Amino acid sequence: DTGSAAAVPINEVDIAYVTPVTVGTPPQTLMLDLDTGSSDLWVFSSLTPSSQVRGQEIYSPAKSSTSKLLSGHTWSIRYGDGSGSRGTVYTDNFTIGGLEVESQAVQTAQEVSSSFTQEQSLDGLVGLGFSTLNTVRPSSQLTFFDNARPKLDEEVFTADLKYHATGSYDFGFIDRAKYTGNITYTPVQQSPGYWTHSLSGYAVGSGAFQSTQIQGISDTGTTLLYLPTAIVTAYYRQVQGAQNSQYYGGYVFPCSSTLPTFTFGIEGARFTIPASYINYTRISPTSSTCYGGLQSSSGLGINIFGDVALKAAFVVFSGTNPPRIGFGTK
Numbered sequence: 472d473t474g475s476a477a478a479v480p481i482n483e484v485d486i487a488y489v490t491p492v493t494v495g496t497p498p499q500t501l502m503l504d505l506d507t508g509s510s511d512l513w514v515f516s517s518l519t520p521s522s523q524v525r526g527q528e529i530y531s532p533a534k535s536s537t538s539k540l541l542s543g544h545t546w547s548i549r550y551g552d553g554s555g556s557r558g559t560v561y562t563d564n565f566t567i568g569g570l571e572v573e574s575q576a577v578q579t580a581q582e583v584s585s586s587f588t589q590e591q592s593l594d595g596l597v598g599l600g601f602s603t604l605n606t607v608r609p610s611s612q613l614t615f616f617d618n619a620r621p622k623l624d625e626e627v628f629t630a631d632l633k634y635h636a637t638g639s640y641d642f643g644f645i646d647r648a649k650y651t652g653n654i655t656y657t658p659v660q661q662s663p664g665y666w667t668h669s670l671s672g673y674a675v676g677s678g679a680f681q682s683t684q685i686q687g688i689s690d691t692g693t694t695l696l697y698l699p700t701a702i703v704t705a706y707y708r709q710v711q712g713a714q715n716s717q718y719y720g721g722y723v724f725p726c727s728s729t730l731p732t733f734t735f736g737i738e739g740a741r742f743t744i745p746a747s748y749i750n751y752t753r754i755s756p757t758s759s760t761c762y763g764g765l766q767s768s769s770g771l772g773i774n775i776f777g778d779v780a781l782k783a784a785f786v787v788f789s790g791t792n793p794p795r796i797g798f799g800t801k
């Protein structure tokens with residue numbers, strides 16, 4: 472089997488992407504963020520206090536003839552940006568782009584943090600990290616990809632995220648029409664449960680490529696690209712008026728600045744992020760100061776290849792043994 476579904480940016484700066492999924496019988500449609508940086512599938516639900524729901528679609532297990540309570544199981548997740556959610560667990564039929572998993576663990580939120588309440592067009596997350604990261608206790612649950620694996624034509628899913636446009640996620644096949652040339656693969660180290668791999672180096676603008684192994688995670692659930700401080704300072708040194716602002720918590724610059732491109736390597740292949748992707752957003756709607764899509768990872772303890780980087784390529788997440796990740800030019 473295979474599946475294919477849209478990846479729709481939830482706002483005008485691509486802060487996150489959502490994908491239509493259906494849960495239950497009859498199908499309830501929700502827009503969820505497919506997130507390779509975590510492994511919990513959780514949704515706004517009939518159990519979420521109405522004070523914490525602001526425009527989101529909710530999953531009501533009581534309205535589904537195929538829902539089953541996973542009794543005695545709970546979950547609680549905290550993300551590095553301080554957001555989080557927690558609740559109980561049902562199993563139910565779950566479909567993405569025509570690919571169905573019966574009795575998928577669907578984590579129903581009984582509490583969500585304010586930043587999720589404020590994201591009105593995001594109804595929850597589909598974790599596509601390794602199932603070892605799942606927070607359901609006493610027994611952890613499998614991701615949609617792990618459950619779908621046995622029925623997939625090929626043990627892969629792909630991400631084709633786009634700048635200010637709708638892209639796609641495919642399951643079980645690699646769509647040759649979505650990239651040119653070949654996919655370049657590199658090994659994934661699946662501990663502690665992220666899609667962890669190395670870049671082979673980087674270049675700032677038309678500068679020389681610096682060959683250096685940079686380990687990090689490819690994370691569709693994180694908006695920006697977070698790299699070591701030395702690389703980030705070398706980048707913004709090329710930007711007139713750029714500064715690392717304590718106040719704004721990162722590099723800002725005049726919106727009128729000309730930004731260089733940023734190139735990263737996967738093995739011998741090279742992928743260039745256009746300057747427009749790195750001119751991320753105005754710090755406020757009327758401001759002429761802009762916030763960068765490339766930021767330092769020094770406070771995170773991990774380098775994160777988020778959407779700003781991933782949308783510059785066609786990315787293959789391969790669940791083969793051993794797992795690997797592939798990048799293609801588009």
Ligand SMILES: CCNC(=O)c1c(-c2ccccc2)csc1NC(=O)CNCCc1c[nH]c2ccccc12
Nearest residue numbers: 487504506508509550551552554690692693771773
């Ligand atoms: C900024 C979000 N990313 C993280 O916290 C994160 C970190 C991380 C760790 C320490 C400090 C900062 C970040 C490691 S892996 C990783 N990746 C994830 O956690 C991926 N899932 C993010 C889910 C998520 C959190 N807040 C949102 C707001 C909108 C859409 C999605 C989200």
